[in-house]
Amino acid sequence: MPLPAWLSAVSGRRWVVGVFFGLLALLGLALHGDYGVSWDETNNHLNGLVNLKYISSLLPAGSLLRYHPTFATTPNIREFPDAHHGPVFEISAVILSYLFTDHDPRSYFLLRHLLIFSLFLVGAWAVYRLGTSWLRDWRWGLLTAALLILSPRFFAEAFYNGKDIVYMAFFTLAMYTLTRLMQQPTAGRVLVHGLATALAIAVRVQGAQLLIFTALGLVLSAKQAEGRWQLARGYVIYLLVVLLGVFSVWPYLWAHTVPELLDVSTHAVRYPWPFTNLYMGQFLSVGQLPWHYVPVWMAITIPLPYSLSAALGLLVALKHCRIRGSLTQLTESGSIAVLVALWLLAPLLVVMLTHTVVYEGWRHLYFIYPALLLWAVQGFRQLLHWSREPGLRLAARLALGLALLETGHTAWQIVQLHPYQNVYFSFLPAAKAERLFERDYWGLAYRQGLEWMLAHDPAPVVTMRALWHYPLYNNSLILKPEQRARLRYTPDSTARYYLTGYRWHPQPYLDSLGSEVFTIRAANGIKVLSVFRQPGR
Incomplete structure (x- = not known):
């Protein structure tokens, strides 16, 4: 064709x-x-x-x-x-x-x-x-x-x-x-x-x-x-x-x-x-x-x-x-x-x-x-063919126009969501996606959470914890050596900060964790990370 x-x-x-x-x-x-x-x-x-x-x-x-x-x-x-x-x-x-x-x-x-x-x-x-x-x-x-x-x-x-x-x-x-x-x-x-x-x-x-x-x-x-x-x-x-x-x-x-x-x-x-x-x-x-x-x-x-x-x-x-x-x-x-x-x-x-x-x-x-x-490209070619047929021209051109607009919007979303394109949903609103499906199951947002803590807490040692220590440890490895040296994982409630990516816990957290001092929301409105700080610590 x-x-x-x-x-x-x-x-x-x-x-x-x-x-x-x-x-x-x-x-x-x-x-x-x-x-x-x-x-x-x-x-x-x-x-x-x-x-x-x-x-x-x-x-x-x-x-x-x-x-x-x-x-x-x-x-x-x-x-x-x-x-x-x-x-x-x-x-x-x-x-x-x-x-x-x-x-x-x-x-x-x-x-x-x-x-x-x-x-x-x-x-x-x-x-x-x-x-x-x-x-x-x-x-x-x-x-x-x-x-x-x-x-x-x-x-x-x-x-x-x-x-x-x-x-x-x-x-x-x-x-x-x-x-x-x-x-x-x-x-x-x-x-x-x-x-x-x-x-x-x-x-x-x-x-x-x-x-x-x-x-x-x-x-x-x-x-x-x-x-x-x-x-x-x-x-x-x-x-x-x-x-x-x-x-x-x-x-x-x-x-x-x-x-x-x-x-x-x-x-x-x-x-x-x-x-x-x-x-x-x-x-x-x-x-x-x-x-x-x-x-x-x-x-x-x-x-x-x-x-x-x-x-x-x-x-x-x-x-x-x-x-x-x-x-x-x-x-x-x-x-x-x-x-x-x-x-x-x-x-x-x-x-x-x-x-x-x-x-x-x-x-x-x-x-x-x-x-x-x-x-998909085969389907696109078929629409182009139909767009030249008298009986199907209008419907095919409308479908092509909508497809091109949505593809352009998808490209723009890649830019807006960066670096959290992994929580892209094609048509679900944020609130429904948060309630029904996994969000950042890769645990990538913990990196920005760690960087925020180090930038806003002047203490020489910053204590932290999470439901699972793996995302904290993994993301600390991509930080600079002097940043990693200030972090200390503390598994109990004596930690100053609690980080969560909402995996296995889609609902809001209780006030006992402290005040939510930092939140990351992707451009589509999905919350991918919260950092809580215990008062007095």
Whole structure:
């Protein structure tokens, strides 16, 4: 489908794409220091240290490295309960930190946040390439990448979510290399796709589903060309590359027997998360979550034009599907459409039907979001087509106008909410969102709370406490050393300050905590942090 005249005027693919991603890189450099340290980051960092400690024990100088101050308090790989989590990013972050920083925690986390954003850009580039290939025009691909950037929650988490965002980036990259393999199944493309798959699996073991997507992709391409045995051999080589790639970057696999490794997949699907989720105003354990938990979270956190346009794109594709009872009628574009549809829908249906453990929103399914955006652009293209049809022109143009206005408003919200885009809700008013759903479950706002206390309290030692000490400790690590030295965590009521991000406590606090001396509200009105001070302290 051709682009409208006003958009066709945009030419010069190379420099436009270069400027787009170059400006994003500069934006990441400018903003990566603005976010706090999320709940999981210290444990993820420890996972990298655990794996490096095990690697060091295998080296000739391992006995010396094991007693390095960094590793002296690091658990052994068989004793660390989260050692089965994919370590490839965490190992890389630790090594780069040792090479390029002064080894202070603040330096590590600033570098870590920049690395996560860099990989997010890799994912944005991959979805741009996917969109260009499938939609047959680089400008549609660039629009898809732009929608990923203009997704408030994803923009924020692109700086600190080293699990779900990194996994999404590698999964998207692997889906792109798969489409290239389908187009031309050469040995080089088999190797590249195998390595991309290995990277995704080495972040989350659920990346193994790429093996199924790859088999399906090769079947679809085999229906259109001769040489099916060649494709089968290519798949076998692909499997070997994946196995070797995953094994080479995952020390956990070296340290355990095969029966022990079989427990990894079960543990990953039924992760024993002991906390509760605030969902629809109720606190529910992971075993109590209803089937609609993920769809509802998606609806309230994805900008409405994206969701509605994706639904339109899927419905129109379904209506115009002319397979005639055989996959042999699929074109190359149709084969990619099948993959992108399954990429979006299959994982979602599996979670809904099997009650796979998810928590803290739908972050475990972030990897399907690029597929949703690809279908959103398809829906947008359909509206453009209808806007030229006499019978549908008015309705289509009205829908396009509203979508553009809302997308512009979403971009403005990213600016207004900074650095709390993680509490963006697409249509819920603040009071209802606070009452029904989790707010800052990453605990990022504690950083600003700590900075406020240090700036407004002249005492050489500032005592503080919270319901859980993790967000206080984590966010203290990104402060300057002289600031950290003034903070002291005191678990009892003798602490001068009490900080809360309202996790597991959506209702107001009692006066016994003291007076509320500092409050952080995001630009959308959602309260993300309160600091209380005990009188006389």
